[in-house]
Amino acid sequence: QEKIFLKDYKSPDFTVDNVNLDFILNEDFCRVISQSQVRKTTPGAPLLLNGEGPKLISIKVDGKALDSSQYELTSEELMVKDVPDQFTLEIETELQPQNNTALEGLYKSNGIFCTQCEAQSFRTITYFWDRPDVMTSYSVTIEADKTKYPVLLSNGDRLKVEDLGNGRHKAYWKDPHKKPCYLFALVAGDLGVIRDTFTTRSGRKVNLEVYAAHGKQDRCHHAMESLKKSMKWDEEAFGLEYDLNDYMIVAIDDFNAGAMENKGLNIFNSRLVLADTASATDTDFFSIESVVAHEYFHNWTGNRVTLRDWFQLSLKEGLTVFRDQEFSGDMTDRGTQRIDDVDGLRAAQFAEDAGTNAHPVRPDSCMSVDNFFTSTIYEKGAEVIRMMQTIVGRKGFRKGMDEYFRRHDGQAVTTEDFAAAISEPNGKDFTQFRRWYSQAGTPTVKVQEAYDASKKEYTLTLEQSCAPTPGQPTKEPFHIPLMVALLDKQGKELPLNAKGVHTNSDGKYIIELREAREVYTFTGMNEKPVLSILREFSAPVTLQWAAAADDLYFLVEKDPDSFNRREMAQKLASDIYSDLIAKARKKEALTVEPRFLKALNALLLDTKASPAFKAKMLQLPSLHVLAQKEAVLDANAFYAARNAFRTAIAKECRQALLDTYRQYHGVETKNHDSKVGAHRRLKNMALGYLAETKDPEILKLASEQYWKAENLTDRMAAMAILAELDSPERTKALDHFYQEWKNDSVVLNKWFTVQATSLRPHTLDEVKALTKHPAFNITNPNNVYSLLRAFGSNLIRFNDPQTDAFKFYADCIIEIDAKNPQVASRLCAAFNFVQKLEPAMKDRALSEIKRIVAVETLSKNSRELLQSAL
Ligand code: B3K
């Protein structure tokens, strides 16, 4: 299969002044007529249009139909050699959305027509310039049966709806803003709606609509509230106002991604819209708020200013993730939000950077553009933006953002344009910094400390390095902003005086490490200070720092930077974990360092620490993070270590955990405020730890919580505990949940996940059986993600040497890939740790991967991701 390269980028040969799209929707086929006003900008250039699959009915230039000798049609392109300098192009195509299982382009979900065009699926609808740097204005008509499809939506302003008199009607839409075709959208169906309004700060009234299946409207209010909060926040934080009269969100049941930011008409996966107390957990409420915000924020970062080409994807995704993280921090708590974001980055992106599919934030080649939607592009991209903000300070960053919109509103630009807009108004040079865009891999920063009491000098030596990644054997040094502090014996931050250390516009001390090795000397240190480095996780790097245990425990207790308090606790926990894993592999007794357990207990009793922070402190490093650190992924040893660690905590902290549980259980059970949610998270974590001992008293508590739960968070937390048991309690709860929600796929997916992520040895058999369950539909992306992808993330059972999960999983990937390549390719990540498996297991995994890759019709999406492992 062919690769495409960034270096081959050529600007478009044609300008499209506007396009009219007429959709005629029927049950067995649809017609699409597109009419564009085109101007040639490269003399002599042939007309080259992308198209994959749509049946070409006719093509006309200036009203004259071309015969087949006048154009060339391949499976990917339509070419017309001779076209005038300026002309009207009319193309008619025919589609079968009802048979579209890939869920890309125009398709049908539960009787609703909808579209997903990003990245390159507009070309499955009609022959067009399917590239983001061709921006044009759209007029759209949709004609359909009136009873089956009373709601007809597209982007922009609704002009009118005509009754055609024959049981059909036709809607007219016009989007005043130029956009690339990946932002085009259409929805036609019978949907329920809730309505509200938002008045922008300049006084314009915007109509807001959230559409969902009839009967589900009551579950749309949280999404609506989230939208209003996002609109207000973007005005306050970035001075950005909404620019159309209507903003619509539509919830769709069959959707490959989470949501899509189509101009004025966001299409969402139902699971990221629908929520009420009985049917959604606190985490769902939170995700809905943050994804609604993310899609809304794209209106400026992505839509008004868009991408020159797909290699620039992080220009909009990294920036928009950064913006939604900032929003969430303001809606909840900045400290714990940062911890959550970094946890997510480490679990997924660091793993990606260390694996065979490592790629830069701005990649320079690929097989499938679909595979760009990775955590490197999104989450690491957001870190790159955050580092810019750390270097120039928040005020400086805002100045840069204003400049970005001043320079590029209405344009299709690159990550370099963005970096220039931020750095130039702040008098900074980001030439070296841009390596964060071009070089893959997670740099390591080695920290060495020395204190000279006679000179009262503290010396910090920093060395950076970055391991090779595929295609990049050597790396140039990165420009790394490290937020630092030196603490005195009371934990107070000392004033810093050293060459190379400056304060940013927020008054934080920053070291900008640029060389491979740099030494910083701090004078006037009357006693040896304690170093707090990489505060707030100011750069996506791995620290190599042999800090004294006393210093680490001191920081856990006293660091004013809450991120680092928790980070040092994670470092201690991670070392304990490694020790336990090593002991388990040698079949030695698994004992846990009591000092750590005591510190945790003290924190639980600390009335000054917030419940949200306590919950973050109680959370041990994830197995995915440990697997990156360990040389060998030995699932049995991981399992034994996990159980030993959690049981030791449960025993040492039993009373404090029980008291915590009792303090917060049953309080404000219907309130989904983030604070109350944090209380619930903490007490449910406490229950989870206590349940490790399998104490019948505790299991009774869990069971009671399940049956008496007044919200889904409590019910799910209890069900997850019961799902780990081999007892009638387990079956009773699972059966009950199924009966309760069997007709509600969004909620029932949690029932699949809880079984797929269970650590019991029979999990694989149960997952296999569930794929045959009447409620499981392999063509529904959410079903696949909740059951199969969740199982793929179950490190212990997926890599269990006693079973053969790899074969089963390979069969699933092959079956799904034939219908829906995007969903199949998302399963491939389960094989990310192949290189860490023990030889016999690794052979098994590799032979399954080979079997998949040998399928001739395998999509380029899955192929690209898997063949790199071979
Ligand atoms: N831009 C969409 C993702 C589209 C996925 C394409 N396969 C959602 C988002 O990042 O906002």
Ligand code: ZN
């Ligand atoms: Zn996005």
